[in-house]
Amino acid sequence: MRIVVARCQVDYAGRLTAHLPMATRVIMVKADGSVLVHSDGGSYKPLNWMSPPCTLREGATDDGQVEWTVTSTASGKGPGDTLRILLEEVHSDSRHELGVDPGLQKDGVEKHLQALLADHPATLADGLTLVRREFPTAIGPVDLMCRDAAGASVAVEIKRRGEIDGVEQLTRYLELLNRDPALTRLGPVRGIFAAQEIKPQARVLATDRGIACAVVDYDALRGIDDVEDRLF
Incomplete structure (x- = not known):
């Protein structure tokens, strides 16, 4: 898992459009390819995300600012189903090998x-x-x-x-x-x-x-x- 803490702007375009203005957030890139953008609030749900299968491309804008482009590769989705993350300042960028998860074991099942x-x-x-x-x-x-x-x-x-x-x-x-x-x-x-x-x-x-x-x-x-x- 890759965890990035950065000041970023997030724009989603596809079946609908959504915009997150520039602010400090946590970006999680999981081993299954999913990308999730979290704030320091709002319970457990991400502010925006892209579910696998999808591809992440790290590039730059014309003025040299770091930009991630996450594009869905799921069947049935349009070619414009894209999450763009503009990174203004990266505070932390770390990778962690979590290994195989045994899954949730519920009590009382x-x-x-x-x-x-x-x-x-x-x-x-x-x-x-x-x-x-x-x-x-x-x-x-x-x-x-x-x-x-x-x-x-x-x-x-x-x-x-x-x-x-x-x-x-x-x-x-x-x-x-x-x-x-x-x-x-x-x-x-x-x-x-x-x-x-x-x-x-x-x-x-x-x-x-x-x-x-x-x-x-x-x-x-x-x-x-x-x-x-x-x-x-």
């Missing part, structure tokens, strides 16, 4: 919820016990296959945010599972739709299809937050 609920299935319904995680079916794995206190099979679909698509997914699993005599010997396989947040439309659809809903308290499952100690 579905796989973490699944692991916690597999250890504590009774938080979803009294007497619920785990049979298997990632229970295989012909159309994909069910997050948790459990048994209730009476021994009947219960399929659990887990989402961070429960929406209609998740209910539809669980419905397809249940239709398939209920054709398996090994699972239905003690009655139909029922479903539980579990999420940290369940949208009202998803709850209505789940209830209409006989699927129970369970809102998961992630911090309580992790032992960080004790529900009984809350004031409200």
